[in-house]
Amino acid sequence: MELKPRVYMVGAGPGDPDLITVKGQNILMNADLVLYADSLVSEQLISRAGSHARVLPSSGMDLEQMVEVMAEAVLAGNSVARVHTGDPAVYGAILEQMVLLKQRGIPYEIVPGVSxxxxxxxxxxxxxxxxxxxxxxxxxxxxxxxxxxxxxxxxxxxxxxxxxxxxxxxxxxxxxxxxxxxxxxxxxxxxxxxxxxxxxxxxxxxxxxxxxxxxxxxxxxxxxxxxxxxxxxxxxxVDRDEHRSRLYDKSFTHGCRTGLAADD
Ligand SMILES: C[S@@+](CC[C@H](N)C(=O)[O-])C[C@H]1O[C@@H](n2cnc3c(N)ncnc32)[C@H](O)[C@@H]1O
CATH class of the missing domain: 3.30.950.10 (Tetrapyrrole methylase, C-terminal domain)
Known part of the structure; x- marks a missing residue:
């Protein structure tokens, strides 16, 4: 996978290293700099970073330090995997990173994860x-x-x-x-x-x-x-057959089965 000089904010998933997305893992394996939330992202997952990569835990850094190290890498033409726990969009504190990156003209992209x-x-x-x-x-x-x-x-x-x-x-x-x-x-x-x-x-x-x-x-x-x-x-x-959806009901027709428009 050819990465661009930018910050990829990647959702690592909840813990199991196999719950990262295929795209997220490809970015992790190819990025030049990997900056990861070390308290909640598995070391086993981070060990999949490329042998050429610089790998840094983010726990000892404040926001400005993190942005500085990521911006420096991108300005030097490198790709950055900023690895967050779960999905970055939920309590991921990514907005403040995007604000500072944008101010410096650093491109970024969010790759979702399993929350x-x-x-x-x-x-x-x-x-x-x-x-x-x-x-x-x-x-x-x-x-x-x-x-x-x-x-x-x-x-x-x-x-x-x-x-x-x-x-x-x-x-x-x-x-x-x-x-x-x-x-x-x-x-x-x-x-x-x-x-x-x-x-x-x-x-x-x-x-x-x-x-x-x-x-x-x-x-x-x-x-x-x-x-x-x-x-x-x-x-x-799960022991009581009391709550069936209409989606798979024998008498219920929907868009996929009949070609008719439906919203579920
Ligand atoms: C800073 S938030 C990050 C949430 C993360 N972005 C997500 O999508 O799961 C941290 C909180 O997420 C929850 N959390 C994260 N990982 C977890 C896990 N593996 N099991 C249970 N809760 C987890 C806990 O409530 C924890 O206090």
Whole structure:
């Protein structure tokens, strides 16, 4: 693969080195500089960088230092793989990098990856959008050091009673329970937590809203965890044939089967 002198912001996926996209891996294998989020991207994946590549962990650098090293490489005619965990577009702090790169006239391109929200759903064997139960997934976080706009407080979002995926929130479970309860969620609503989804030391905690805080404390889970809440996480759903989609219903015709226009 012929790379251009630019910054490729590549999603590494959730942890399992085989969950990077083919395009992302090709960029990683051919880039001249690899700058990666070392706390959440697997060393096994990074070891696929070319033998000619300069490989740098980003954890000790601030934003300006990262942009400086990437810009320097591109101005010298080199390609850069800036490797982010999961998908770069979700809590990836890429906007601030793009702003500074653009100011310096450095071209960049985003290559998507498998977000931890979908990796967690996969390891739980869950569909997040279950017919007749919920057709919406909210990706959000509890308010910690990073402020959350008033209209996006958990209580307001939870009022939709859909599936809610909480990033960066494992240490804030008490607050999550309070706000969801205030929004009218029952204490027996299923919640599933996956810590380090797809890593060899992955941990799964299946619980309920009422027991979430206690169970996370007991399991010692405070970081690197995805919290998925809502009735789509009911582990019993797979034993009950109650929620079929229309898509594969014998009596339902749609665009693919009949050539007629349809939106699903
Ligand atoms: C800075 S955000 C990055 C999210 C990432 N861009 C993504 O798409 O998954 C870090 C948070 O993502 C979640 N996360 C990332 N990787 C994870 C994994 N392998 N298992 C569970 N949660 C993960 C956790 O909530 C963690 O606190």
């Amino acid at each position: 931890s929200v979908f990796a967690a759903a996969a390891v739980l064997g869950a569909e997040l959008t279950v017919p007749d139960l919920t057709q919406t997934v909210i990706l959000t976080r509890a308010e910690g050091r990073t402020p959350v706009p008033e209209r996006e407080k958990l209580r307001a979002l939870a009022s939709h009673h859909c599936t809610v995926a909480l990033f960066l929130s494992a240490a804030l479970a008490e607050q999550v329970v309070k706000e969801f309860t205030e929004a009218g969620w029952s204490k027996d609503t299923p919640v599933a937590v996956v810590q380090r989804a797809t890593w060899p030391d992955q941990t799964i905690v299946r619980t309920t809203l009422g027991r979430l805080d206690r169970d996370l404390r007991q399991a010692g889970i405070r970081m690197h965890a995805m919290i998925l809440a809502g009735w789509a996480l009911d582990p019993g759903l």
